[in-house]
Amino acid sequence: MTQQLLTISDLQVAFGSGENAVQALRGVDLSVHRGECLGLVGESGSGKSLTALAAMRLLPNAARINAGSVSFDGEELTSASRGKLEYLRGNDISMIFQEPMSALNPVMKVGDQIAAPLRKHMGLSPKAARARAIDQLASVGIPDPQRRIDNYPHEMSGGMLQRVMIAMALSCEPKLLIADEPTTALDVTIQAQILDLLRSKQKELDLAIIVITHDFGVVAEIADRVNVMYGGRIVEEARVRDLFDSPQHPYSIGLLNATPTLEMAEQRRLPAIGGAVPHISEMPSGCAFHPRCPERRSKCDSQVPKLDPVSPNQSVACWARRQSDDQAA
Amino acid sequence: MTKLLEANDLRKVFGGAVRAVDGVSFSLDERETLALVGESGCGKSTVSRLILRLTDPTEGTIRFEGQDMGRMSQRALKEVRREIQFVFQDPFSSLDPRMTAGDIVTEPLAVHGLIKGRAKRRDTATDLLKTVGLSAKHVNNWPRQFSGGQRQRLGIIRAFALGPRLIVADEPVSALDVSVRSQVINILQDMQEDKGTAYLFISHDMATVKHIADRVAVMYLGKIVELAPKSSFFSAPQHPYSEALLSAVPASHPDKRRERILLQGDPPSPVNIPSGCRFHTRCPLAQELCKREEPPLAQVADNHAAACHFAQAWPMRSRVADTSASGP
Numbered sequence: 001m002t003q004q005l006l007t008i009s010d011l012q013v014a015f016g017s018g019e020n021a022v023q024a025l026r027g028v029d030l031s032v033h034r035g036e037c038l039g040l041v042g043e044s045g046s047g048k049s050l051t052a053l054a055a056m057r058l059l060p061n062a063a064r065i066n067a068g069s070v071s072f073d074g075e076e077l078t079s080a081s082r083g084k085l086e087y088l089r090g091n092d093i094s095m096i097f098q099e100p101m102s103a104l105n106p107v108m109k110v111g112d113q114i115a116a117p118l119r120k121h122m123g124l125s126p127k128a129a130r131a132r133a134i135d136q137l138a139s140v141g142i143p144d145p146q147r148r149i150d151n152y153p154h155e156m157s158g159g160m161l162q163r164v165m166i167a168m169a170l171s172c173e174p175k176l177l178i179a180d181e182p183t184t185a186l187d188v189t190i191q192a193q194i195l196d197l198l199r200s201k202q203k204e205l206d207l208a209i210i211v212i213t214h215d216f217g218v219v220a221e222i223a224d225r226v227n228v229m230y231g232g233r234i235v236e237e238a239r240v241r242d243l244f245d246s247p248q249h250p251y252s253i254g255l256l257n258a259t260p261t262l263e264m265a266e267q268r269r270l271p272a273i274g275g276a277v278p279h280i281s282e283m284p285s286g287c288a289f290h291p292r293c294p295e296r297r298s299k300c301d302s303q304v305p306k307l308d309p310v311s312p313n314q315s316v317a318c319w320a321r322r323q324s325d326d327q328a329a
Numbered sequence: 330m331t332k333l334l335e336a337n338d339l340r341k342v343f344g345g346a347v348r349a350v351d352g353v354s355f356s357l358d359e360r361e362t363l364a365l366v367g368e369s370g371c372g373k374s375t376v377s378r379l380i381l382r383l384t385d386p387t388e389g390t391i392r393f394e395g396q397d398m399g400r401m402s403q404r405a406l407k408e409v410r411r412e413i414q415f416v417f418q419d420p421f422s423s424l425d426p427r428m429t430a431g432d433i434v435t436e437p438l439a440v441h442g443l444i445k446g447r448a449k450r451r452d453t454a455t456d457l458l459k460t461v462g463l464s465a466k467h468v469n470n471w472p473r474q475f476s477g478g479q480r481q482r483l484g485i486i487r488a489f490a491l492g493p494r495l496i497v498a499d500e501p502v503s504a505l506d507v508s509v510r511s512q513v514i515n516i517l518q519d520m521q522e523d524k525g526t527a528y529l530f531i532s533h534d535m536a537t538v539k540h541i542a543d544r545v546a547v548m549y550l551g552k553i554v555e556l557a558p559k560s561s562f563f564s565a566p567q568h569p570y571s572e573a574l575l576s577a578v579p580a581s582h583p584d585k586r587r588e589r590i591l592l593q594g595d596p597p598s599p600v601n602i603p604s605g606c607r608f609h610t611r612c613p614l615a616q617e618l619c620k621r622e623e624p625p626l627a628q629v630a631d632n633h634a635a636a637c638h639f640a641q642a643w644p645m646r647s648r649v650a651d652t653s654a655s656g657p
Contacts, residue, residue: 043506044477143594157595187368188533189592192577196589214507217579221586244582251508258511260536261581262563269518270511270540276476277506292508 005175005208006032006055011068013047013054015280022281024050024063026232029307032176037202037209039223039240041216041255043277046229048212052178056093057085073175090121094169098181100161104153111137111149114168121172136167140197159190163197170201177201180212195221216259220244228252231278231288234307238314248316250295287319295320331395332356333527334380334495339389341375348599349375350386351551354626357495360521362528364538364559366574367548370596373531376548377497380529381415382406393495411441414488416517418500420480424472431468433483434458437490457486461516478509482516489520499531514541535578539563547571550607551599553626557633567635570608606638614639 013025025047032038042048053059055070057077070077072088080088097103105113114136115129124132130149137145140163153161162182169177179198183191199222202209211222219226219240226243228236228251236249247253254273275292278284284291290300297319307317334357341350350372357363365373378384380391382398391398393409401409414437417423424433431454438444444453455465461482472480481501488496501517502510518541521528532538538545538559545562547555547570555568566572573590580586592611597603603610609619618638626636 043508159595188535188577188579189368189573190595191579192589193591195579196591215579216507217581220580220583223583240583244584255508258508259581260511260514260534260540262536262539262575262578263581263585264536264540267540269515272511272515273508274512276478276509 003034004031005034005073006030006210007069007071008051008055009069009071011051011054011070012066013050013059013063014066015062017064023283024232024280025054026283027068027304028229028232028234030227030234030237032208032210034175034208035202035206036224037199037211037222039219039226040210040212040229041214041219041226042229043214045231045277045280047232047280048229049180051229052095052180052210052212056089056095056178058089058095087121090117090174091172092174093176093178094172094174095178095180096162096165096169096182098184100158100165100185101153103165104161106153109150109152110156110164111151114149114164114171117168118171132171133167136171137164140164140167140170140201141193142167157190158186159193162186162190162194166194166197166201170205170207173205174207176208176210178210178212181214182211183218184213184215191218198222216244216256217261228255231283232280233288233304233317235289235318236314236316237307242311242314246314248310248314248321249289249318250293250320251289254292254294287317293320332392333359333361333394334529335390335392335395336376336380337390337392339376339379339391340387341372341379341384342387346600348551348602350379351599351602353389353548353551353553355546355553355556357527357529359494360525360527362521362530362541362543364530364532364542364545365548366532366535366538366545368533368574368596370550370599371548372551372599373548374499377415377499377529377531380495380497381413382410411437411491412494414491414493414496416481416484416488416496416498416501419504420477420484421472421504423484424480426472428472429468430454430458430463430470430472430475430483433472434486434490437487441491443491457490460489460520461486476509477505478512481505481513485513485516485520489524489526492524493526495527495529497529497531500533501530502537503532503534510537517541535575536581547574550596550602552607552636554608554637555635556626557630557635561630561633565630567629567633567640568608568637569612569614571635573613606636 008028008030011025011028014021014023028051040048054065065078111133114133118124118129118132134145134149137148142148142163183194201207223240226238226240227234230251236252247256257271258273273292286301286303287305290296300319305317305319307315309315337354339350339353342348353376367373379386434457435450435454444450454468458467502513542559544558546553549570555571573592576587576590605621606619606624609615624636624638626634629635629640
C-alpha cells in the first residue's frame with residue numbers, strides 16, 4: 001500500500017472576520033499518497049488554488065484558517081513554526097504557477113534563481129550550486145544549458161520558462177510538487193511537452209504531484225487520482241479511470257459532458273450545465289451545486305452531503321447517490 | 330458566385346520587420362463557419378483585426394460581397410461595418426463598466442440612428458436580452474453584476490444587433506468557466522441558424538473547432554498551412570504541423586492518451602522567418618528540399634489544400650494510442 005504524504009481534513013478558510021467573513025473553503029478533505037499525481041479540478045472560485053496555498057501556509061493576509069488540519073509526512077502544518085515551514089517549503093514541498101514569467105525575478109539570471117534554493121536548503125557552495133543548476137536545466141530538457149543558465153527570463157519563451165520553474169521546484173528533490181494550472185498559459189504543443197516532462201519526473205523521482213486545473217484533458221493526461229471541487233468543498237474523489245468511466249456527482253457528469261473532445265460524436269448542441277458558477281460571497285446553502293443540479297432532492301438546499309464511498313476507489317458528496325437515506329427521508 | 334468575404338494575399342508587417350501576416354488568402358460563404366486555428370504568435374488575431382479594418386493591411390485586398398474594402402469611401406465603409414461585427418475573448422474588458430446592459434446591447438442601433446427615444450430603446454433592449462436567455466430585469470444592471478457567461482451573452486447580442494452578415498469571434502469562449510462554455514457555444518450556433526450569419530471563428534481549441542466549424546484553416550508563422558473542410562481535416566490532416574497540433578490535444582479519457590508527435594523547441598520569431606518551408610526547423614519529416622523551397626498552399630484532395638512538399642507522400646499515423654496497459 002502507498003503511504004499518505006499529505007492529509008487535509010475539514011480545512012476551513014475564510015476571508016475577513018466577523019459578520020463580513022466570506023467562507024472560501026468550507027471543510028476540505030483530501031489526501032495525496034507518496035509518488036502519485038492527484039488532479040484537483042474545479043472552476044473559478046471553487047477553492048482549488050486556495051487549498052494548495054493553505055496547505056503550504058502561503059495564504060494571503062486577508063485569509064485565515066479557521067478550522068481543520070494539514071498533515072504533511074506526519075507533521076501538523078497549521079500549527080508549525082515559521083522556521084519549520086521555511087525548511088519544508090523548498091526541501092519537501094514546492095510549487096509552480098500558471099504564469100512562469102511573473103513567478104520568476106526578471107532582473108536575475110535564471111541560473112542564479114535555480115541556484116538560490118540549492119545554496120539555502122542544501123548548503124552548496126556557489127560553484128557547486130551553479131554546476132547543479134546546469135544539470136537541473138539539462139534534466140528538464142533545456143538545450144544548451146551551459147549557455148542558457150546565464151539568460152534572463154525575458155530571453156526565454158513561455159515553455160522554456162515553465163521548464164526553468166520545474167527545474168527550480170525540483171532542485172532540492174521535494175516529496176511533493178504543487179502545480180497550479182501549469183500549462184494554462186501555454187500553447188497546446190508546449191502544454192503537451194510540459195505534461196510529458198511532469199509525468200517523467202514523477203516516475204524518476206517518485207514525486208507526488210498535485211495538479212490544479214480546470215481542464216479534464218490535463219487530468220486525463222497526467223493524474224492517477226482526481227478530486228473535483230465545487231463551492232469550497234470536494235464533491236467527488238476517485239481513481240482517474242473510474243471518474244472518466246462512471247462519474248458520480250451530477251457536477252462531474254455535467255462538466256465531462258459539456259467538455260468538447262475530438263472523439264465526441266457529431267451533435268448539433270453541446271450538453272450544458274445551466275446557471276453560473278456562484279461567487280464565493282453568495283454561496284448557496286446546503287449542497288452548493290443544488291441550484292444548477294438536474295437531480296436535486298428536497299434536502300439538497302438545506303443539508304450538506306458528506307463525501308461517502310460508492311466503491312473502494314470512489315467517493316461522492318451527493319444526496320441523490322444515497323439510496324437508503326433517500327428512502328428514509 | 331460572389332463570396333461573402335474574400336481575403337487575397339493579405340500581409341501585415343509591423344515596424345518594418347515583424348511579418349505577422351505573411352500572405353494569407355481565404356474566402357467565406359454566407360452562413361459558413363471558418364475556424365482559424367494556430368498557436369500564439371501565428372497571426373490569427375492580426376487577420377481578424379485586418380478583416381474588421383481595425384488595422385490596414387500592408388499589402389493585399391479584402392473584398393466584402395465583391396467590393397474592395399481598401400477602396401471604399403468612409404461612408405461606404407461605415408455601411409459595411411454594420412455587416413461585419415465581432416465578439417471578443419474577454420467579456421470583462423470588452424464591456425463599458427459605466428453603461429447598463431440595456432444601453433450596451435442597443436448602442437450599435439443608436440450609433441447608426443436606427444432607434445430613437447428612451448422608451449423605444451428600453452423595449453428593444455428587453456427583446457434583445459430575451460434572445461439569449463436574459464430578461465427584462467437585467468436591463469438596468471451594470472456589467473459587474475453579471476457573470477462571465479452572461480457578459481459574453483451581452484457581447485453576442487451587441488454583435489448581432491445590426492443584423493450583420495459576418496461575425497468575427499476571437500476566442501469567444503476561452504475566458505469562460507468550462508461549465509458555461511457550452512451554453513455560449515450553443516447560443517452562437519442558435520443565433521447563426523436563426524440569422525444566417527457567417528462566422529470567422531478564431532480559436533486554439535481543436536475540440537471546440539471540431540464542434541462548431543464547417544471548414545478549418547491552420548496558421549503557422551503568418552501563413553495558412555492547411556485549409557480544408559472539417560471532416561477531411563480531422564480524419565486526414567495533410568500538414569505535419571496540423572498533425573502535431575491534433576496529437577497535442579489532451580486526451581478525453583486516461584485510456585486514450587495519444588501518441589504524440591513532439592515538435593522540437595518553440596515556434597521561430599516572425600522577425601526571422603526560416604527559409605523554404607517555414608515549418609522545416611521543427612518538422613519531424615523535413616528534407617533538404619524543405620529548407621530551400623517554400624511549398625505553395627496546393628490542392629491535395631477535394632477542397633483540401635496543404636502547404637507541404639510531401640503532403641500526400643506520408644502515411645497518416647494512428648493518433649490514438651491505447652495506453653491502458655501502462656496504468657498502475
